[in-house]
Amino acid sequence: MVQSSVLGFPRMGVNRDLKKANEAYWAGKISQKELLAEGKRLRGEHWKIQKDAGIDSIPSNDFSHYDHVLDHIQLFGAIPEKYSKYNLDPIDEFFAMGRGLQKPQTPEAAAVDVPALEMVKWFDSNYHYVKPTFQDGQNFKLSSNPKPVAEFLEAKEAGIITRPVLVGPVTFLALGKADRDQNVVPISLLHKLLPLYEEILIKLKEAGAESVQIDEPCLVFDLPPKVKNAFKPAYDKLSSLSGKIPELVVATYFGDIVHNHDVLPSFSNLHGLHIDLVRNPEQLDTVMGALGEKQLLSVGVVDGRNIWKANFKKAIETVETAVQKLGKDRVIVASSSSLLHTPHTLASEKKLDAEVKDWFSFAVEKTKELAIIAKAVTDGPASVREELEANAKSMESKATSKLTNDSKVKERQSKITEEMFNRKSPFPIRIAQQQEKLNLPLFPTTTIGSFPQTKEIRVQRNKLTKGEISEEEYEKFIEKEIQDVVQIQEELDLDVYVHGEPERNDMVQYFGERLTGYVFTTHAWVQSYGSRCVRPPIIVGDISRPAPMTVKESKYAASISKKPMKGMLTGPITCLRWSYPRNDIHQSVQAEQLALALRDEVVDLESAGVYVIQVDEPALREGLPLRQGLERENYLSWAVKAFRLSVAGVKDSTQIHSHFCYSEFQDFFQAIAALDADVLSIENSKSDAKLLKVFVDEAYPRHIGPGVYDIHSPRIPSEDEIKDRIQEMLQFLQPDQLWIDPDCGLKTRQWKETKAALTNMVNAAKFYRQKYSKSS
Ligand code: MET
Numbered sequence: 001m002v003q004s005s006v007l008g009f010p011r012m013g014v015n016r017d018l019k020k021a022n023e024a025y026w027a028g029k030i031s032q033k034e035l036l037a038e039g040k041r042l043r044g045e046h047w048k049i050q051k052d053a054g055i056d057s058i059p060s061n062d063f064s065h066y067d068h069v070l071d072h073i074q075l076f077g078a079i080p081e082k083y084s085k086y087n088l089d090p091i092d093e094f095f096a097m098g099r100g101l102q103k104p105q106t107p108e109a110a111a112v113d114v115p116a117l118e119m120v121k122w123f124d125s126n127y128h129y130v131k132p133t134f135q136d137g138q139n140f141k142l143s144s145n146p147k148p149v150a151e152f153l154e155a156k157e158a159g160i161i162t163r164p165v166l167v168g169p170v171t172f173l174a175l176g177k178a179d180r181d182q183n184v185v186p187i188s189l190l191h192k193l194l195p196l197y198e199e200i201l202i203k204l205k206e207a208g209a210e211s212v213q214i215d216e217p218c219l220v221f222d223l224p225p226k227v228k229n230a231f232k233p234a235y236d237k238l239s240s241l242s243g244k245i246p247e248l249v250v251a252t253y254f255g256d257i258v259h260n261h262d263v264l265p266s267f268s269n270l271h272g273l274h275i276d277l278v279r280n281p282e283q284l285d286t287v288m289g290a291l292g293e294k295q296l297l298s299v300g301v302v303d304g305r306n307i308w309k310a311n312f313k314k315a316i317e318t319v320e321t322a323v324q325k326l327g328k329d330r331v332i333v334a335s336s337s338s339l340l341h342t343p344h345t346l347a348s349e350k351k352l353d354a355e356v357k358d359w360f361s362f363a364v365e366k367t368k369e370l371a372i373i374a375k376a377v378t379d380g381p382a383s384v385r386e387e388l389e390a391n392a393k394s395m396e397s398k399a400t401s402k403l404t405n406d407s408k409v410k411e412r413q414s415k416i417t418e419e420m421f422n423r424k425s426p427f428p429i430r431i432a433q434q435q436e437k438l439n440l441p442l443f444p445t446t447t448i449g450s451f452p453q454t455k456e457i458r459v460q461r462n463k464l465t466k467g468e469i470s471e472e473e474y475e476k477f478i479e480k481e482i483q484d485v486v487q488i489q490e491e492l493d494l495d496v497y498v499h500g501e502p503e504r505n506d507m508v509q510y511f512g513e514r515l516t517g518y519v520f521t522t523h524a525w526v527q528s529y530g531s532r533c534v535r536p537p538i539i540v541g542d543i544s545r546p547a548p549m550t551v552k553e554s555k556y557a558a559s560i561s562k563k564p565m566k567g568m569l570t571g572p573i574t575c576l577r578w579s580y581p582r583n584d585i586h587q588s589v590q591a592e593q594l595a596l597a598l599r600d601e602v603v604d605l606e607s608a609g610v611y612v613i614q615v616d617e618p619a620l621r622e623g624l625p626l627r628q629g630l631e632r633e634n635y636l637s638w639a640v641k642a643f644r645l646s647v648a649g650v651k652d653s654t655q656i657h658s659h660f661c662y663s664e665f666q667d668f669f670q671a672i673a674a675l676d677a678d679v680l681s682i683e684n685s686k687s688d689a690k691l692l693k694v695f696v697d698e699a700y701p702r703h704i705g706p707g708v709y710d711i712h713s714p715r716i717p718s719e720d721e722i723k724d725r726i727q728e729m730l731q732f733l734q735p736d737q738l739w740i741d742p743d744c745g746l747k748t749r750q751w752k753e754t755k756a757a758l759t760n761m762v763n764a765a766k767f768y769r770q771k772y773s774k775s776s
């Protein structure tokens with residue numbers, strides 16, 4: 001029979017219970033015992049959900065109190081000395097690595113002060129993992145009570161034989177890095193790490209585990225030869241342990257592995273291999289051809305990265321293709337990846353429109369889908385006729401809905417012309433006209449958009465949501481906020497003002513709520529990192545802008561300002577990337593729809609007297625495909641076009657800004673240059689100013705505002721510190737192309753530190769302004 005399996009389940013629980021428990025523990029409100037009990041309760045509940053759904057292979061050790069890679073750092077004793085030296089309790093040491101720890105001295109214990117380990121995005125998802133950090137002479141040691149064994153036994157006690165999940169040895173090392181000032185090449189540690197895999201696998205076998213899922217998602221990357229060559233010795237070794245350890249299923253996801261197909265024979269003596277057929281269905285044939293004689297294939301046909309119902313007909317066809325070649329006993333129906341990236345359950349959504357709700361499936365619902373697909377293939381479609389019919393109806397309803405077929409939007413897309421992507425004149429002509437209109441000094445100062453979102457702002461927004469105040473009262477409140485920030489900017493003597501974004505809860509949600517084609521959930525939280533969860537809006541249909549979205553606030557702000565007011569929009573790629581996208585049309589088409597909607601907004605802002613307009617694209621970089629080559633070029637091409645389409649409708653004299661919250665542009669500089677934005681503001685304060693060299697090397701002609709101070713910390717940078725920073729920047733950029741601004745928006749800061757920091761920033765800018773005006 002065809003079996004079903006889940007690669008991993010979301011950890012948070014139905015009401016973000018894990019977040020609440022972790023945060024209560026960190027705040028000292030619950031004991032360690034209570035925290036661990038909550039973890040156990042959640043695991044038990046999640047196993048039961050999957051068992052009740054009829055899943056054959058249920059994962060364990062997919063749960064984590066913070067991050068599963070961090071679990072492995074602790075499991076293998078890869079704990080840097082700066083943490084281990086404190087001899088903390090294991091759970092506190094674990095959290096110290098995940099989020100840093102600052103504790104004053106007490107009679108019993110010394111003071112603790114360590115920052116967190118680096119945290120970075122997990123492949124191209126919005127989940128972040130903690131980066132393993134290795135030392136020269138790194139050794140490993142299995143923890144005394146290994147988590148994978150403990151959680152396997154916990155499930156066994158509850159009557160469920162799970163399939164423990166381990167991050168594979170090659171991926172664990174490949175995702176790591178040498179610690180600062182260390183030279184170790186992580187993959188060279190393989191021979192030291194493998195004995196620990198042997199040890200843990202033997203322990204799991206002794207505990208009763210029949211099979212183990214071993215994740216090697218790094219196979220979807222273009223791998224350096226050293227990493228690629230590591231698979232064979234690693235898996236030869238593990239294959240040689242056959243009988244002593246559980247059966248192994250190697251799992252890959254988020255991409256295809258065809259370009260690394262020469263690695264596949266290393267796995268052919270193992271029990272099974274998992275591939276993601278939602279992302280890359282075309283890899284099925286090649287991978288089937290490379291399987292070992294008895295090896296199983298786990299086919300990922302239910303999307304672990306998005307919230308759409310699986311199309312049963314298509315999924316069953318895919319599974320049948322595998323069955324025809326391999327037979328029913330060698331095929332497993334699986335989620336494409338862990339379900340970690342999907343919200344817990346659709347049952348919590350009470351406010352969703354019934355039409356679109358019928359198109360969705362969250363983690364709980366996806367486990368049921370897997371069981372149904374497996375049954376349909378094992379016992380024939382008649383065994384699940386009702387489910388198949390209902391699914392076909394949902395698919396039909398989505399395909400034919402008015403929401404997904406807005407002919408006006410489609411018609412407008414079909415009429416896009418080449419000129420619509422281009423500003424009227426090249427930059428030198430534009431900047432001269434802009435300068436005439438805006439009359440800005442040398443080293444103009446500005447901020448990135450948001451000002452502190454005070455408690456009062458949140459209170460008023462909540463009151464509006466609850467209907468406790470009227471729209472008019474809320475608008476009056478927002479106007480007053482705008483007046484205040486305009487006045488503050490006047491006092492600070494900034495050069496280009498912003499209205500402060502007080503009316504925005506979130507930079508994507510705010511726009512989504514004003515566009516057709518978007519829906520919002522109330523409980524669909526997904527883990528972003530640690531206890532932090534996000535609730536991405538969902539793009540369900542064709543996107544259009546029924547009415548202006550930001551014009552009222554910006555126009556008002558401009559009308560009361562003596563200096564230029566900058567309009568503030570979230571760009572098409574960021575709106576797309578920070579939402580769940582549609583899966584029935586290509587993302588480039590959705591980006592283009594967003595771009596058209598924003599284009600109208602940009603033009604309306606200009607007509608309303610807003611002559612500086614910033615279109616933020618902080619998510620442009622994270623959308624980069626995981627591999628070099630054609631896919632990446634395609635992405636950059638349509639992403640850049642979407643940005644250009646959104647802004648190119650304005651006059652030459654209107655100044656277009658864009659903003660990015662990172663500083664590394666080396667590897668996609670051409671794309672950034674191709675945006676043709678008049679001014680770029682980028683994060684830079686924590687990086688080496690040398691990163692700006694690329695702008696010189698490539699003779700970037702337009703204006704740039706590299707952030708001069710970090711906005712993530714309440715720390716106030718001194719005037720001298722900012723001056724030094726500007727001095728460094730001037731080694732790379734021309735005085736007349738340099739803007740002075742903070743790294744990013746200030747919404748998470750308090751007013752007190754914001755005013756102090758900006759005062760120093762403006763003074764530092766004035767210092768250079770004077771210096772250069774004298775010398776010229
Ligand atoms: C994550 S980028 C944020 C840009 C936005 N305009 C802000 O200032 O908050």
Ligand SMILES: [Zn+2]
Binds near residue numbers: 618659
């Ligand atoms: Zn930013």
